[in-house]
Amino acid sequence: MSETAKRPEWTPDDAGDEFATRVMPGVVGGHDGLPATKSTQGETAVPRRRQLSTAEYIQGVLAGDRATLARAITLVESNAPHHFTQAQELLKQLLPHTGRAIRVGITGVPGAGKSTLIETLGILLVEMGHHVAVLAVDPTSSVTKGSILGDKTRMEKLATQPAAFIRPSPTGGMLGGVARKTRETILVCEAAGFDVILVETVGTGQSEVAVRSMVDFFLLLLVPGAGDELQGIKKGVVELADAVLINKADGDNKLAADAARMEYNRALHYLTPATEGWRTRAYTGSAATGAGIQALWEVIARFREQTTASGVLQARRREQTRDWLHTLIAEQLHAYFYNQPQVQAQLPGIEEAVMAGDLPVTAAAHSLLQLLQP
Ligand SMILES: Nc1nc2c(ncn2[C@@H]2O[C@H](COP(=O)(O)OP(=O)(O)OP(=O)(O)O)[C@@H](O)[C@H]2O)c(=O)[nH]1
Numbered sequence: 321m322s323e324t325a326k327r328p329e330w331t332p333d334d335a336g337d338e339f340a341t342r343v344m345p346g347v348v349g350g351h352d353g354l355p356a357t358k359s360t361q362g363e364t365a366v367p368r369r370r371q372l373s374t375a376e377y378i379q380g381v382l383a384g385d386r387a388t389l390a391r392a393i394t395l396v397e398s399n400a401p402h403h404f405t406q407a408q409e410l411l412k413q414l415l416p417h418t419g420r421a422i423r424v425g426i427t428g429v430p431g432a433g434k435s436t437l438i439e440t441l442g443i444l445l446v447e448m449g450h451h452v453a454v455l456a457v458d459p460t461s462s463v464t465k466g467s468i469l470g471d472k473t474r475m476e477k478l479a480t481q482p483a484a485f486i487r488p489s490p491t492g493g494m495l496g497g498v499a500r501k502t503r504e505t506i507l508v509c510e511a512a513g514f515d516v517i518l519v520e521t522v523g524t525g526q527s528e529v530a531v532r533s534m535v536d537f538f539l540l541l542l543v544p545g546a547g548d549e550l551q552g553i554k555k556g557v558v559e560l561a562d563a564v565l566i567n568k569a570d571g572d573n574k575l576a577a578d579a580a581r582m583e584y585n586r587a588l589h590y591l592t593p594a595t596e597g598w599r600t601r602a603y604t605g606s607a608a609t610g611a612g613i614q615a616l617w618e619v620i621a622r623f624r625e626q627t628t629a630s631g632v633l634q635a636r637r638r639e640q641t642r643d644w645l646h647t648l649i650a651e652q653l654h655a656y657f658y659n660q661p662q663v664q665a666q667l668p669g670i671e672e673a674v675m676a677g678d679l680p681v682t683a684a685a686h687s688l689l690q691l692l693q694p
């Protein structure tokens with residue numbers, strides 16, 4: 321970091337202190353404030369500003385070059401229309417190299433220990449020889465607040481592992497957009513050779529559903545004694561889970577955690593399992609001490625083995641892909657409709673008419689949709 325803060329280029333040369341804006345230098349190495357990893361020597365191999373060709377992106381990603389991987393993800397995440405074609409071409413060419421990872425979603429109320437678990441589990445997996453990519457779906461986060469800041473410290477050790485890659489949630493925008501980007505980022509990470517993908521999401525209700533629809537295995541993290549069991553968390557979320565981990569089962573919490581585990585196992589007995597042929601169970605563990613985390617991984621590995629043998633895993637992925645197609649079509653139709661000049665011109669009047677009770681709503685919607693016909 322040789323440069324210091326400088327003035328933006330639009331500042332007049334003779335300006336005094338009336339222009340307060342300063343451009344801060346970028347951070348070398350890790351992104352979003354995370355520490356640089358050992359393998360960032362590669363960073364210098366790719367000049368920062370030069371645009372990469374699609375072939376260069378593909379070559380770099382397939383070779384597992386982290387700098388290129390990070391840039392490829394940025395390209396895929398971009399909302400800029402001029403990035404769209406190249407990003408989609410890149411994805412298309414990477415597609416044959418995807419699908420080999422186990423995709424694990426992790427949810428739980430804020431503070432349940434998701435990031436701590438990812439750190440502990442991630443280190444364990446790296447030690448076992450796995451390559452671990454950590455992604456996040458957090459529609460509310462911005463660079464300055466929320467879990468990203470916390471994760472800097474919580475995943476400190478994992479972030480320095482050459483075999484791990486941590487990518488914070490794409491910022492800004494609605495859940496749909498964030499989820500789309502994360503799906504595509506999963507594919508890019510798989511093409512880069514990561515064989516375990518961990519996706520953390522905050523327990524906001526909707527984001528769990530979005531993450532469930534992009535992973536193979538979904539883990540719900542709970543803490544003991546946080547109100548009457550089953551009450552703090554919606555039953556609907558429990559029904560999405562392939563395993564429930566009662567975290568923080570350490571110190572004085574051990575007994576409460578065991579009680580919670582038994583209570584959840586009783587409740588789970590009556591719920592329809594999230595995955596056909598798999599029984600969702602509750603376990604206890606401690607992300608802080610590491611107790612039970614190896615056992616948790618064994619559950620995930622067993623899940624993968626069983627669902628692969630039965631074909632349930634492949635069927636789920638096929639369905640997820642088809643559902644994703646329909647979600648994108650619905651989103652794009654929606655945007656297309658509201659962007660039509662005629663729709664924009666007529667909508668206020670029609671809204672007024674339905675609110676005044678002059679026009680039936682069904683007829684109003686029908687006549688607006690007629691505007692799409694050539
Ligand atoms: N005693 C104990 N504390 C834990 C354990 N796991 C996490 N914690 C602590 O709980 C707090 C929250 O942990 P995080 O890992 O940041 O939780 P999170 O679910 O990622 O939180 P958000 O990202 O804010 O939703 C931290 O202070 C951790 O040190 C555990 O197993 N035992």
Ligand SMILES: [Mg+2]
Binds near residue numbers: 436467470471520
């Ligand atoms: Mg977190």
